[in-house]
Amino acid sequence: MTNTLFPLTSSQRMLQQALEEFGTAQILTIGVCISLHAPVDFSLLEKCLKEEVRRLECLRVQFTPPHRDGGIRQYIVPESSPDITYENLKDKSAPEIKALMNHWSTLGFDEADSPLLRFVMVSLPGGWNGLYLCIDHRIMDSCGLIFMMNDTFQLYCHYLYGSPAPDMPACYEEVLQSDLRREQDPLRRERDSAFWRQLLSAGEPIYTDIGGSRKLMQSRISHGLPGLRAADRIIQPMDGDMEKFTLPKKEAARLEAYCRKHSVSMANLLLMAMRTALSFANDGEPDISLRNYVSRRASRQSRTCGGCRIHCYPCRTVVLPDATFLDGIRQIKAYQNGIYRHADFDPEQVNALFADTFGMPPLTTYEGAALTCQPLPLSSPNPFLKHIPLNIEWFSSRADIQKLYLTVMQAPQNRGLDFYFKYQTAELDRADITRFYEVLSEILTLGTQKESLSLSSIFSRISAPF
Incomplete structure (x- = not known):
């Protein structure tokens, strides 16, 4: 057959x-x-x-x-x-x-x-x-x-x-067949494309990462383009590694309570923490772009069919230094709500729109970091296993296609939040990742416990630079 x-x-x-x-x-x-x-x-x-x-x-x-x-x-x-x-x-x-x-x-x-x-x-x-x-x-x-x-x-x-x-x-x-039909729907594709063209009309983004402006400056020199706003991606060497940190249960519960209080998602909270860290590493740059992964599993069918359903899109926000942390989260929430309404659009077509609109050189990007927030816990509903300790450990393939990619998921049995950082070792090492996690933790604490602080005030309270 x-x-x-x-x-x-x-x-x-x-x-x-x-x-x-x-x-x-x-x-x-x-x-x-x-x-x-x-x-x-x-x-x-x-x-x-x-x-x-x-x-x-x-x-x-x-x-x-x-x-x-x-x-x-x-x-x-x-x-x-x-x-x-x-x-x-x-x-x-x-x-x-x-x-x-x-x-x-x-x-x-x-x-x-x-x-x-x-x-x-x-x-x-x-x-x-x-x-x-x-x-x-x-x-x-x-x-x-x-x-x-x-x-x-x-x-x-x-x-x-x-x-x-x-x-x-x-x-x-x-x-699968339903997804393929949706992809070919010409009216849907036109609406999705129009949405992204409208976003791109705001002007060209600028590349930032945890190393400051060094990567962007190197790309400008290598391309002979002093006004270049995108930076080169690393294709070779692609050697990668992964570091794991666990945010303790008490602190994770406090962040979850903050999200409930303000009706915001953990993903948007983490996006705000990451973009604040990148802004801090780049002398307060207000224009920050991240790559955010979307699971597209809203229905029972999509939740239980398995397969790969992720799409990833740029999350670009311009948050001024006098804004509060919550102001930034709400700005991200509004931006992401628009993305979710168009989350079936082919990410490669989005990339092509960026390249065509802004004349990006091949193999360049505006995003120096990426995020996946995975809310689904590994658990067993059986009462015989409920109190048996459970552990889950993810491993590195030693080859990474992005400079820095953070996945955050619930630790087993509600033990907190696990932060998995995958990174390319050509430009980052364990010390860089450890410092980035420390800065993220400080930002999450300052931004959610001292809600009246502006971003510039948060920057002044971070204990040490990258």
Whole structure:
């Protein structure tokens, strides 16, 4: 039987273009380990993983080789035997385990017409047991992955404890076809394009990052354009690393209370903290652009179908130094509300609009940092597992396509907020990232506890420069 071929969605095309620019599927791997401080029935876990692959169609997606037009297609195989192995790591040290799983996460999925995920069941030191998963970003994003693991937890609990079986996930193919139809809707595309043309009529943005103006100055010299406002992206070397920090539970709860009080989202709060940090690093520059990732999972179908649904768009705000932190958040909220109404528009078309409007040199950008705020927690609803310690750890593929990319998500079992910083080591190191996190933390504290402070006053109270 011939499998039905489908085009890539705009989310997948965005990632496929990055793969072609950087020349390796390593940049598209997502590696994560989920573990319980309890014995695990690995035979049952393997059974549940195989059933999950049958339940969740996106886990059976494969890609064709390039067609004559240069593009690739996707299709869903009716059956797939997932790659599931076991490793006993009880005698390994924490650094050894991290190095091993980081290595596993560098092994991209380069072959066409092949599965795009691997499972490794693991026994870890200190009575921890669980699962490492490596998956291609083109078939799964972090939101979809967390749904998948929660679904697998529920299957495991169903068979082990007799708890109710989880509902079937939504059909990936149906959601895929709906997405492709929406992308081709000419009226929708024209409305989306008009929205972005209106935003661009405000004038050209300017590049900023945590290193101050150095990168922009270097780009101006290399292009011979003293008025250039975009900066070069790093394509090679693409070596990357990741650092993790956890904001304590008490502080995370205080930020959540602040968001409820002012009817703002955690994502917009974090965007404001990041743009304030970039403004601080660039001598108070009021015009700041970030790249913000949007999950596009508002409906049950989109939340449970898996797949990759992320879009990313520039978030540009001009916030003057006499504005308060809350003023800035509200400005971002208004801007982002407009973005969300047009969140199905192809991000690559947005990039093309910027390039055409402002004459950007190839491989340049206005955004020196990016953010994903992931609100969905990894959790188990089963009462037998409720009080068992749970841990989740994300790993670096050692190849990054952006200078600095922050993902913020709830720590397991409501232990606070985990901040994962991915960064390119050609220009940043651990000390830079540590300092950036410290500045972010100071800004979040000052901006939310002393609400009357202007941004210029916040800058004067930050303990040390970058």
